[in-house]
Amino acid sequence: MPFKLPEYHHPDFSLPQFVSAPEVKWELVEKDGVAPEYFHSTSMYPEYFKIGGRWVLAEESRMDSSVVICEDGHLEVVENRNLKQGQKVILGRSEQCQEGIYVHNTGFETEETSEKEKFVFRQGRSRETSYARDYDNLLELLKYEKEHGNILWVMGPAFSFDHNVRKAMQALVENGYAHGLMAGNALATHDLEGALLHTALGQDIYTQVSMPNGHYNHLDVINRVRRSGSIPQFIEDYKIDNGIIYSCVKKQVPFVLTGSIRDDGPMPEVIGDAYAGQRAMRQLVKKSTCVICLATMLHTIATGNMTPSFRVLEDGTIRPLYLYTVDADEFVVNKLLDRGSLSATTMVTNVQDFITIVARGLGIMD
Structure with a gap:
């Protein structure tokens, strides 16, 4: 069967958890290469941040980096060692809208992947796997x-x-x-x-x-x-x-x-x-x-x-x-x-x- 890209399912930002979520908090970097305390650390998944009433996607995410709010509103994902004094770094350690941060790890989920049985044999990946x-x-x-x-x-x-x-x-x-x-x-x-x-x-x-x-x-x-x-x-x-x-x-x-x-x-x-x-x-x-x-x-x-x-x-x-x-x-x-x-x-x-x-x-x- 020819390959087809799975469709991405955007979060439903009309849901109460998104509407009532607070704006993200941020602090300025005080010293090059040092993030503010309580900085938010990114993952490999799509992450959205509530800024100015909108949920903004950090388009180039990766593991273990900070999120910088740029002057034009763009979000840049930056390793802490590369942070520069005066940059606005997003704060927060929760991921379900509590602090204006939402990590969307089910965007490509399908019925096949979301309805797996809780107990089945051979779900690991080993030398015996087909x-x-x-x-x-x-x-x-x-x-x-x-x-x-x-x-x-x-x-x-x-x-x-x-x-x-x-x-x-x-x-x-x-x-x-x-x-x-x-x-x-x-x-x-x-x-x-x-x-x-x-x-x-x-x-x-x-x-x-x-x-x-x-x-x-x-x-x-x-x-x-x-x-x-x-x-x-x-x-x-x-x-x-x-x-x-x-x-x-x-x-x-x-x-x-x-x-x-x-x-x-x-x-x-x-x-x-x-x-x-x-x-x-x-x-x-x-x-x-x-x-x-x-x-x-x-x-x-x-x-x-x-x-x-x-x-x-x-x-x-x-x-x-x-x-x-x-x-x-x-x-x-x-x-x-x-x-x-x-x-x-x-x-x-x-x-x-x-x-x-x-x-x-x-x-x-x-």
Whole structure:
């Protein structure tokens, strides 16, 4: 069945709880980077605030930030560390109109999702879960998002260790199923190692046989990329013609690589400042309508915490923002849910199998 976006159900602001609700309270920021006491902290759901008799939506919400009332009446969601002296920050810790704040977490709810039985078997997400319907839904979603949305992939280095996986992801990028990519130094390093030397961490990416002195391979690749000065220049210098990063450069798909304290090198494009990396990641998240996080716990949690459950389109339409997290470890996908990103669809499976199933399901890989 062709994919269709669910309709957003706006709150009924004529109900007594909205009509009788007080105006929101706010206080001025006294010191840069410090919120007033009793600041309201945002979630990934649509949140409305009663200002001047109207209920105003904060259009770009995310976890754990404050809401600033701008001079033009627009509401800006800002991390506390980025608050500036003199800004008006909304106060309140309730969410059902008591303080002029309403968190609307049922906007996309349907009869199917709202009438679940209280006790049924197999409602958790584990290795034993059947994901057949999830795959079918995801394939239809990706076809829709390719034409109408923005698909963002968040990837761990496991994708660079296997020949067929690199081939599958390259096919997804080159066939328009990727509009952005976020990863760390390791994915780029080992993917380019695979492109140049047919190894990842010194192992052949097809046979998994370790090469003599193969532990030097990724270091040699990093050194050569640094000598070239950038990843695109390295691709040109060494006539690279395959892989995930190659396909992103070829198709001009933006990517953000953020570093960690254990990185080798790193690649020239890797952002070492954690907060600068977070800002760069957020620029890709802000454009996205579908985010798929694969085999990277810290990047997944970081992305989940900066990703709302909805997106306001240019014409004012509110649509869902789909977030998938896929990992072979149940702990990782449950960790995202434990952090409060309750709108995620989780799948416990080997991500290498996952990406080849998706590519073949879309008919772009043999």
